[in-house]
Amino acid sequence: xxxxxxxxxxxxxxxxxxxxxxxxxxxxxxxxxxxxxxxxxxxxxxxxxxxxxxxxxxxxxxxxxxxxxxxxxxxxxxxxxxxxxxxxxxxxxxxxxxxxxxxxxxx
Numbered sequence: 001x002x003x004x005x006x007x008x009x010x011x012x013x014x015x016x017x018x019x020x021x022x023x024x025x026x027x028x029x030x031x032x033x034x035x036x037x038x039x040x041x042x043x044x045x046x047x048x049x050x051x052x053x054x055x056x057x058x059x060x061x062x063x064x065x066x067x068x069x070x071x072x073x074x075x076x077x078x079x080x081x082x083x084x085x086x087x088x089x090x091x092x093x094x095x096x097x098x099x100x101x102x103x104x105x106x107x
Contacts, residue, residue, distance in 0.1 A: 003028065003062050003064060003075055003077065004057060004077070005055070005058060005060060005076075005077050006076065006078040006079065007058055008078060008079040009060075009078050010058030011058075011079070012088070013026045013060045014060055016044075022046065023046055024063065025045050025063050026043075026061070027041075027042065027043040027063050028042060028062050028068075029041040029042075029065060029072075030072060040072075042088060045063040049065065051065050053066055072090075072094075075090055075091065075093075076091040076092075077091075078090075078091060
């Protein structure tokens, strides 16, 4: 089981944590949402819960709950700038479909 982080994503996570002034890392999860089933959630992680799993690359930690890992196992978290837009991108090999608006996905 694994979550990987690109170097661009790691740089952005570091920048956001430094700006915030605290945090163990980035919390990656999923929630039931939209017409396809799931949506990704991102938040700061200030503590570890008993069921959390930690993945570290480029001196950055991405934390997810064991329950969410079943849906996001194998995901690559990237950060891209495209024109004036910049955002985290989720490259999840388990996704079997997405909704038309891009807000949710199914596995």
